[in-house]
Amino acid sequence: LRTLEFGQTGIEFCPTFEDAASVGLPSTDDAQGTIGVVLPLSGNFAAFGQEALRGILLAAGTFDAGLPIEQRPRIRIEIRDSGGLPGLAAAAVRELAQEEGVMAIIGPLLAKECEAAAVAAEIQRVPLLALTARTEIASDRSYLSRVRTVPRDEVQPRA
Numbered sequence: 421l422r423t424l425e426f427g428q429t430g431i432e433f434c435p436t437f438e439d440a441a442s443v444g445l446p447s448t449d450d451a452q453g454t455i456g457v458v459l460p461l462s463g464n465f466a467a468f469g470q471e472a473l474r475g476i477l478l479a480a481g482t483f484d485a486g487l488p489i490e491q492r493p494r495i496r497i498e499i500r501d502s503g504g505l506p507g508l509a510a511a512a513v514r515e516l517a518q519e520e521g522v523m524a525i526i527g528p529l530l531a532k533e534c535e536a537a538a539v540a541a542e543i544q545r546v547p548l549l550a551l552t553a554r555t556e557i558a559s560d561r562s563y564l565s566r567v568r569t570v571p572r573d574e575v576q577p578r579a
Contacts, residue, residue: 456516506536517544
């Protein structure tokens with residue numbers, strides 16, 4: 421990875437896809453624990469929530485049925501439906517934060533859900549990986565990381 425020098429922007433710090441691919445994937449052989457997921461799995465945005473959930477389950481190795489059981493990641497996924505509602509998203513974060521072994525929570529997707537979930541995550545002191553394009557949501561929050569690109573980053577040509 422490149423070192424961020426004074427005056428450089430974060431975009432210049434990010435590796436290219438080629439750089440990232442050359443490093444390879446980290447080993448997850450000893451990975452274990454519980455990841456919470458809060459997504460709109462019902463309501464108007466259910467299709468988006470279900471797509472995000474499939475990606476999370478794929479990344480967690482849920483579909484690695486061809487691997488011997490001792491080689492599969494030992495990651496447990498606890499899923500909660502926010503219904504696209506801020507109150508339900510915050511309640512799901514509070515509930516997951518109280519479960520033994522929950523290391524972090526992924527989600528939600530929608531701006532108002534993310535704001536409510538972020539407040540709950542800060543109070544509960546549980547890491548929240550928000551899937552929102554709203555860049556300002558992570559400012560001044562210790563327990564929130566935004567892990568979604570914004571459209572301008574996806575289409576901006578590299579210099």
